[in-house]
Amino acid sequence: MFSASARTGARLLVDALIANGVTRAFGVPGESYLDVLDALSDTEVDFVICRQEGGAAMMAEAVGKLTGRPGICFVTRGPGSTNASAGVHIAQQDSTPMILFVGQIARSMRGREAFQEVDYRAVFGPLAKWAVEIDEAARIPEIIARAFRVAMQGRPGPVVIALPEDVLSELAEAPDAPAVEPAETWPGLTDMMRLQKMLWAAKKPLMILGGARWNPKAIASVTRFAERFDLPVAVSFRRQMLFPADHASYAGDIGFSLNPKLGARLKEADLVILAGGRFGEVPSQGYSLLGIPDPGVPLVHVHADPDELGRVYQPTLAINASSAAFAAALEGVQPPNSIVWGEWRAGARADYLGWTEDPPANPGPVQMATLVRYLRALPPETTICNGAGNFAIWVHRFHRFRAFGSQLAPTSGSMGYGLPAAIAAKRAQPERPVVAVCGDGDFLMTGQEFATAVQYGVPVVAVVVDNGMYGTIRMHQEREYPTRVFGTSLKNPDFAAYARAFGGFGVTVERDERFVPALDAAFASGLPSIVHVKLDPEAITPSTTLTALREKSLGDRSVS
Structure with a gap:
């Protein structure tokens, strides 16, 4: 009984x-x-x-x-x-x-x-x-x-x-367990002293932030550290929210569409501090930026899981610590009497600005640059969400992420993530603007969750970039099998009508001058919204078109 x-x-x-x-x-x-x-x-x-x-x-x-x-x-x-x-x-x-x-x-x-x-x-x-x-x-x-x-x-x-x-x-009959707080693994004093000595000996140091276990306080500590050391700081793939992009130390992100000058700078560095991340396939550019197992450069690797330290790269200094604990410990690391890498940091910043300042024009009557400029003008706490597809390159390369929590994007490259993530973010923080930037194929992976947004009155704005195809796969298809297009074309619905059918707000953009009014109207509606953007299929990435890819591939084959 x-x-x-x-x-x-x-x-x-x-x-x-x-x-x-x-x-x-x-x-x-x-x-x-x-x-x-x-x-x-x-x-x-x-x-x-x-x-x-x-x-x-x-x-x-x-x-x-x-x-x-x-x-x-x-x-x-x-x-x-x-x-x-x-x-x-x-x-x-x-x-x-x-x-x-x-x-x-x-x-x-x-x-x-x-x-x-x-x-x-x-x-x-x-x-x-x-x-x-x-x-x-x-x-x-x-x-x-x-x-x-x-x-x-x-x-x-x-x-x-x-x-x-x-x-x-x-x-x-069972007693309740106490609430769980995760243990913070703190770096040892000896570890931080070794880090300080390695920094003092460096001429071209570079810090890379990635992974998890971060919070606003930790980001503030790392930012102060970068200021005290005049240190260039890059971030790993889809981790732009870990360092403010408007800061003089920010050097850019290491992911798809990597700035070639940042990649070269990483190879030129004489000290790399990798904090929190694993530096997996995407940020390492197919494991090509650092050597394996010897990185080829003094590497300080900081990670909360000891099994990740030396799993791929054998670091000069392995620090088993959570990101937040390591960031707090940086307060005690002192800069040298004379910092010799000021021009190195300034050059990294100039390279970043040159790579991201002005989004290029793309083929067709609707310009992705207009969307990027609109996003940049939103409050810094705005959360930008996306799934997977070439459309995301425009956001990740050119948008300025300036606050922790302002980015929700899957490093796994999963399609369909943007809309559900936006709904969750807006439900959790209703005072913050939330925008989901989606591709057409990407959106319809989870597009039925728009009904969830309407049911709960969650006024997210989903920008659906419609080029009528699975664009990333088509891009690779044009490289590998030019003129043999198969299995990548899409016949899409009227996404604006889709939004209205659920009880939300929907508007279509087919000319660039309608882009900003459409976005303004979506925010002003107070409803879950879809801005259906008809993008020219040629606008495959900021740096190339489908035709250019095809012609290059055919040219390479004719030479070989």
Whole structure:
């Protein structure tokens, strides 16, 4: 017999979430976790009902990126879980804390291939930081506490928890676990003294910020450090919000469409400080900027996960520390009596401004430069979100990210991320303007979540750049198989009418002089909005056209 203090597994779970400060969760309802839905109904947790599990998981991931606390998502078993896997993959590659709860069949049905049965440990084990199935209700507080800690500590990442439906209805007496705060791994005093000596000996140092475990206070500390040392600072792929772009020390981002002068500067540097990031395939330009395993330059690598230190590059100085703890410790590092790299820093800044100041004209009557200039004029706290596609190069190269939390973009290169991320950001911070910049193919990966924005009155502005094709794949196709276009063309709907059909605001832009009025009208509407931009297919990137790519490829083949 249980006493009056006994709770169902679902109630234990919801109480554990509330104890850890969860005020919002995203999901698609399913019969496999009805008990959790019922338990949530008695709380003030904002459960955002989404239209597809992939979008729900991306929303949860975006919250994890913004807050450093796990974003929470609930989905049902089988296809619900596999739909959500896209968001789990983003969280893993982006080092984002997130917890995905998946409904599961009853324990007594395991091993029979019951309706929608999936072995979640096997499916999500390689994809998530931890995948677990709860076997008894009494262990729920223990497992939830561990999940929060695993998601946040070291290198953050996603946790997947399967919830057998009979465990959720099972009564148990179990004490609540205390709220979890992640441990900060601090650099040792000896580490920071060695860093100081290496800086004093340098002539051409360069700092690169990336990864996770950052916050506004940490960014402020790094900014002061850069000022005291007159140090050039670059950021990793899609991590522009980690350093203000209008600062004299900012040297640009190391990702797709890399400034060739920044790439050359990295190779010329005599000290590289990589803080927080892994310097994976994209920022390393296919692992070509630094040597492996010997980077070829004195490298200071700072990371919260000791397993990442020396995993690819063998650093001269490996510092096992979280980004925030390392940033705080920089306050104690003293500059040399005479800084000899002032011109080096000024040159890096000049290179950045030369590469990004004036967006070039593109073919066709609508200019992407107009969008970039509009975004630059918005308040610095504006959050810009995007998924994947060549359209994003315009934003990442030319926009000026100036504040932490102003960027939500997947380093995993996942399409469909922009709109769900924008909805999550605006729901969490309604006072901040939020813009999703999407491609046409990109938008329709998760475009049904526009209905979620309308349902909850979330006035995001989605700019859908429509060139009638999967542009990035077409670009590669023109390089590798010129004149043999196949499988990349799209016949798109009227995206403005799509917005209006859901109850939002929609407007189409086919001439450049209509661009700014359309954006102004979208913001003024106070509704979830779509600005449908008809872009010339030739405008494939800021630096080339489809025709130029094709002609170059054909020319190269004729020479060979």
